[in-house]
Amino acid sequence: MASTTSSGDEREREAEIEALKEQVRRLEKINAALVDRVERSTDIQGGAFSMFENAITLEAMVRDRTAELEDALGQLASANAKLEVAHRDADAARSRLRDAIESLSDGFALFDANDRLLMCNRAFLKFWPELEDLSENSPAFEDLAQQLARSGRTIGSLVSPDRWIKDRIARHSKADGAHVQALSDGRWLQINELRTSEGGTVGIYTDITSVKAEDARERAKELAVRNLALQATLDTLSEGACLFGSNRKLQAWNDGFAEMLMLKAGVESVIGSHEDLARYCVEERGLDRPQAVEWRDGRGPRISTECTMDGRHFVVRSTTLATGGMAFAFDDVTDRLRYQQSLKETAETLEKAVQQRTAELSELNSELEAAKDEAEQANRSKTSFIAAASHDLLQPLNAARLFVSALGERRLAPDSRGLVTRASVALDSVEELLEALFEISRLDAGAKEPEFVALELDRIFTALRIEFGPSAKSAGLDFNVEECGLWVRSDMHMLRRILQNLVSNAIRYTERGSVSLSARRDDDQVRILVRDTGVGIAPEKREDIFHEFRRLKITSRQPGHGLGLAIVRRSCVALGHVIEIESEVGEGSEFALILPAEEPVEVVEAAKPTRASRPARGGGTAIIIDNDKAILEGMSALLSNWGLQVFAVSGLSDQALEGAIAAGPDVLIADFHLDDDLTGDKAIASLRDAIGEQVPALVITADRTEEVKASLTKQQLPMLTKPVKPAQLRALLRRLGVLQ
Structure with missing residues (x-):
């Protein structure tokens, strides 16, 4: 690289000297022309003064040109001196490079961009003595390869000269690293070729014969070790x-x-x-x-x-x-065959025993199947019994509720009103207990199949805020419901029932502070959180609270039956949701309901039914159809207190029905299960046909099955479950326009 730089400087200096020489030649030529002009010029007009002025002018010009010529000659002398120094430096650098290359123990060769040999050292020629005569004439690499092939210096050239030349030239043209050549004299040569920045190739030639010999010794040792390992392996067989x-x-x-x-x-x-x-x-x-x-x-x-x-x-x-x-x-394999024979005999014995045991197990399995069928039948019978018992219990309970409500709306003495209030509270407790038992029985029997849909949590939260806000306020608690904008996938009625139980428990067992309802999203799940500042739950009691009729001693003074969280646990299992609890005694509790997140969907609000034919007013007429005399009397007393004229009939064949139809009823109220396989929806349809008008109607029933709900919803008939809460009945009659 130093030699290349010196050559470039020398060419620049030579070019500069040539330019100065050319400038001097031009100045000399101009000077000669001026002198000649002075000598030959004559004044055409014969004026001597004019000739004198021209002479002075020419003299000044000659003097200027002479000074420029002297300056150019000085620059030329300086350039010659610098050029001489550069020549000496280049020669010294070239000598040092030559000495460095010659001092290498490895062979060195440098080829230019045209692949001609520029330089090599003595070590290179010791490897290839055949090339010494050619090296002085800058031969091409191809010529060197052909000379080596003819000499048979390498093993490859001895076997196939043409192929060796082709492969060697291809490797040299790539110049991408090292390769090994085996020489015919037993030596091994490693050739490492790389490209230079000017497009040439530099090659380093290293004798690795000793390395190869050591490698051969190592391979021999390895082979011996392998032989020992082979013998050791054979001995272990x-x-x-x-x-x-x-x-x-x-x-x-x-x-x-x-x-x-x-x-x-x-x-x-x-x-x-x-x-x-x-x-x-x-x-x-x-x-x-x-x-x-x-x-x-x-x-x-x-x-x-x-x-x-x-x-x-x-x-x-x-x-x-x-x-x-x-x-x-x-x-x-003699002993093995004997052992296999004994195993075969044993297997035959075992096979006979297995066949005998299989027969016994088949018989036992049949017994288990029969027991299972019997248990399932018992479970179905239990569910049917609870449903029937609930219906039979709800009938007198509904009548009692109606009588107590009618009595409560009359003017009573304070003592009597207190008794009526306590009777109403007792009826509420019995109603809650029956509803919880009925729901648990349906969940245990699997009679309640979830209907998974996309649900907007904010709508459910709003309903819960309206439902529990008054009770929280009356208890002196802050009830905080946070809007979340989240959607989940669950069953509408079951999810709302779970949250109702959690919020109800939180309000019931919190004496001071607050109850909050919120939700947040974690990836593809939503966590609904119900927090309270109540009494808290000890770690060892957290599993007990989910069992039926289990209540903490610290909460025994509060009303309840210990069934709410049992319903929550069973509903979560049916829905595939997870319920978690974190609590600290005296600090409060947090229940977390984990369920799948859902993307928002567009909800089309259903148009609310209107009564265009009858304006809302009080003092109307109501037809009540029920096969229970006590319920008819209770409903009559309650509705009469509200200013309605009541026609109470036990069925469509009742003689009082004609007068009721003639009076032009404002509302029809029917029990669902009537006598002679008549249902409330069919009775309402028959009465509407007789009246000739779509009179507002509602159904009251103790049947809480999904089939009944679905059927009445499809017919757009509102439904109230027994025992009827007077406030709900009154609100529904107002919505139907019967009461103001």
Whole structure:
């Protein structure tokens, strides 16, 4: 690189000198022309003064040009001096580079961009003495390769000169790293070729013969270790093994081979070749299948042959080797066969025992199936019984509720009003207990199938705020419901029932502070949180609260039956939701309901039904249809207190029905289950046909099944469940326009 830089500076200086010389020549030529003009010029007008002025002017010009010429000559002399110094520096650098290259123990060669040899050292020529005569004339690399091929200096050139030349030129043109050449004199040469920045190639040639020799020694050691490992492996085999080379001579064996073939005198003294093995096995040991030890030429699969020798059973495995030899393995399987025979006999015995046990299990399984069917039937009977019992209990309870409500709206003495209030509270407690028992029975029986839909939490939260806000306020608590804008996937009625129970419990068991309802999203799940500042729950009691009729002692003064959280647990199982609890005694509790998140969907609000034919007013007429006399009397008393004229009938064949129809009723109220398989919706349809008008109507029932709800919803008939809460009934009648 230093030599290249010096050559560039020298060319620049030579170019500068040539330019100065050309400038001097031009100045000399101008000066000569001026002098000649002065000598030959004459004044055409004969004026001597004019000639004098021209002479002075020419003299000044000559003086200026002469000064410029002297300055140019000075610059030329300075450039010559610098050029001489540059020549000396370049020669010194070239000499140092030559000395450095010659000091290398490795061969060095430099080729230009045209792939011609520019420089090489003596070490390079020692590797390739055939190239010494060519190196002075900057030969091309191809010429050098052809010369080496003709000399047979490398193993490759001796085998195939043309192919070696082609491969060597291709490697040189790539110049992408090192490769190894084997020389014909036994040496090994590593050639490392790389590109220079000017497009040339530099090659380093290193003698690695000693490295190759060390590698060969290491490979020999490795081979010896492998042989030892092979022998050790053979000795660990339970089989007798032997190995023959391609010349069919015995090469290796293990102790198991000598033991199985009973070679007490020594293996080598009896078996030196494969022929000895075949002869000994057949003649001395009585091998019944000689093909087990036959020699096979060429590669082939491993062959296993079952045979006998000396009355014992053997499996002889033979395989051909890649080296042309063969390996044999002798496995004495006599004891194994005896063991297998004993196992077979045992298996037959076990099979008989299994068949006998299977028959017993089949009989037991039939008994279990029958027991299962009986249990399922009992469960269905229990559910039916609870449903029927609930219906039968709700009928008198509904009548009692109506009578108490009607009595409560009359003017009573304070003591009497207190008794009515306590009776109403007691009825509320009985109603809640029956509803909880009925819901638990339906969940246990699997009679309540969830209907999963996308639900907007804010709508449910708003309903809960309206429902529990007054009770929280009356208890002196802050009830905080946070809007979340989230949607979930669940069953509308079951999810609302879960949250109602959680919020109701939180308000019931919190004496001071607040109750909050919120939700947040975690990836593809939503966590609904119900927090309170109540009494808290000890860790060892957190599982008990989800069991039926289990309540904490600290909350025993509060009303309740211990069924709300049992319903929550069963509903979560049915829905596949997760319920978690965190609590600290005296600090409050947090219940977390975890359920799948859902993307928002567009909700189309259903148009509310209107009564265009009848304006809302008080003092109207109502027809009540129920097959329970007590309920008819209670409803009549309650509705009469509200200013309605009531016609109470037990069915469509009641004689009082004609007068009721003639009076032009404002509302129809029917029980769902009537006599003679008549249902409330059918009774309402029949009355509407008789009246000739779509009179507002509602159904009251103790049947809480989803089928009844779905049927009435499809017919757009409002439904109230027994026992009827007077406030709900009054609100519904106002919505229907019957009451103001």
